[in-house]
Amino acid sequence: MAITANDPKRKTWLEIPTKTDFPIQNIPFGVFLTRDDIITIGTRIGDYAIDLGALHQLGYFDGIPLTDDIFLQDTLNDFIADGRKTWRAVRNRIAEIFDEKNETLKNNEDHRKTVLFTLDEIEMQLPVQVGDYTDFYSSKEHATNVGEMFRGKENALMPNWLHVPVAYHGRSSSIIPSGIPVHRPQGQKMPHGADTPIFGPSRKVDFELEMAFITTAGNPIGEPISVEDAEEYIFGMVLFNDWSARDIQKWEYVPLGPFLAKNFASSVSPWIVTLDALEPFRTEGPKPVIETLPYLKSSGKKTFDIQLEVAIQPENSEETVLTHSNFKYLYWNMSQQLAHHTINGCPVNSGDMMGSGTISGSKPDSFGSMLELSWNGKKTIKLKDGSDRKFIEDNDTVIMRGHCENKNVRIGFGEVSTKLLPVFDFKKK
């Protein structure tokens, strides 16, 4: 089935801003709560949220094999499990419904009132129930920076890094959508030079600029997915802020990896942009530095040119953009990640989320975390309001944005925006 939804010449009859992440060529999927307190699956064009459950009930998806309640769900998991053919047919149909040449919905005021919402009328939810969340560590620049800080320049990159798409399991229960604030975590830290840990608020709360992909039901237990087949199992992508507490991490992570330093929260952008929508922005990733094992060999354009930025907005103040990076910098692509993840037979389900790991570029203004930007607190970052940062302060809002752009079209992810609240106060409970 051709991806007719991607036609760059198509215009919509909806009034939308000239520069938007969500032109009619995007058609992402999300879940929102309406003004009537109903949860539904929807899409977004310009600054309109569109209720796909209502559209389906009104017959606009007739001819596509869909169950009656496929969009009347509080997560996208069942829709995603229906597979690529369904996603593609639905995106194509949505493009037709809102095409400026199609007057059916345009001229039906009752239907329009049922289906269309402005953004201030809805509340975005987490788009999937995350079964398992895996976080990769696939930026060579990030792994090298972190290694250099903690082990010195000579031993910066671990011996396994160029062979293994290193990853670890994260916590699904603390993945939250954009807009939900996060409390500064408390935990154990070992002060420099001390021989006993202390307990208290993390003083090194950090963001990690990541993206995550969401899978459909993949392999049964025991059966690997190949690099060649992997994209069949990838529904789409979101922006991903993998909150981290560097001081807690440093004390706890040997030998089994990060735990409480990470699992207090990870924030995602609420609209899942499909791999189909990103098709025009395919590109090749970095050339392998050494030969990879056969099960990880990848050829062709298996990654995407997605421009990324992170800003900090202090309370009652303007934001400062701290860094610009790009998804295409990653050494290991999503197909290699998924092939590696399943080579031992580990099963992947609909709604699983796989983070990329922090996406850093080679230059200091493209680093994807405060740990790297402030070089573990050795440098100070000036904000526009005159204040300094080494890590994230209470009541700062961290905003990540991402989009693809060529001369024809801009496909974006919107943003993931999260405020860091002070430590949870038991006395107020």
Added chain:
Amino acid sequence: MAITANDPKRKTWLEIPTKTDFPIQNIPFGVFLTRDDIITIGTRIGDYAIDLGALHQLGYFDGIPLTDDIFLQDTLNDFIADGRKTWRAVRNRIAEIFDEKNETLKNNEDHRKTVLFTLDEIEMQLPVQVGDYTDFYSSKEHATNVGEMFRGKENALMPNWLHVPVAYHGRSSSIIPSGIPVHRPQGQKMPHGADTPIFGPSRKVDFELEMAFITTAGNPIGEPISVEDAEEYIFGMVLFNDWSARDIQKWEYVPLGPFLAKNFASSVSPWIVTLDALEPFRTEGPKPVIETLPYLKSSGKKTFDIQLEVAIQPENSEETVLTHSNFKYLYWNMSQQLAHHTINGCPVNSGDMMGSGTISGSKPDSFGSMLELSWNGKKTIKLKDGSDRKFIEDNDTVIMRGHCENKNVRIGFGEVSTKLLPVFDFKKK
């Protein structure tokens, strides 16, 4: 509400073996598929599986506030979310229904036929949909053994171990019930003395003798659970075999912890024994070696005296018991684990599973893994059939059993039994 179900003097009108893990004082919870292909929640007394969905429809739970379909589910998650008061009321009622003094069900042949199944008529399922799975590392003996093997006697225990209940996130999607076989995983390994990794079947497949506890819906994101409150959020326990591939683990685990070496499978016993049923077997754990931080301080009998064993049964041969251990050996108890897990605000949901980590005792015949029993392949273990083992061979079945016993009653977990199949054969797909 008193736990009347635990009355050691109670006898049942069901005919049950004199020595069973499942006397009328146990009343565990599980999920099974019946001869009519219906999935239901059930309990077990002796060698009878009891359909709680059918019992509820027949009115046997009248007076207990339960939704109509609470037992007509394919997981226990909703029942567990109902909380301790409900679990206790249901267990007490089941004890009354099957008490030898109660003739209602006993004398109703139609009801008995609807409700009672022999074990060969049913197929046990995974008892919960695991939202998140966390694996602790709470045996000081195990951590010391592993440390000694890989880092030498001087640096055996990591500096953080006595302060932090070390843990990492595992994979929920590969948790399977007893009886489901597992394929030997493939992956990257770095041969001794080589400088490039090779790909192939793991040659060091191992079991880990663990137990896991299952939580109910706990804390909202941002709010910790205290050591004192923790048991309110623990529904019950299962036996847990955390399959491991030691050669894959050794190459991949630095710096983010084990990943493919663990996530190919973890096997659980299918009946969840409630914390209530274990009440008579409360005991104190080991005394802390150093003072713990205040948020981890624990007093009183917060662990349980559960005798554990592991056997290997080669194909078409008799089994050999390799080790005897005890849950009470663990340095960190479940309440400390849960308090630590949530101290940073990480939310816990109904159906989450928390593994103990390998449970080793101080003596070589109480070690909880082949890694320790064979001292990473340096020693050979003789089986009864004359064959040798260093790790697990193809077509071996690994069987773990656990029970508590005093002069009045024996409360057991049954077993988790898993066969290791050869590497998955793509040609046969």
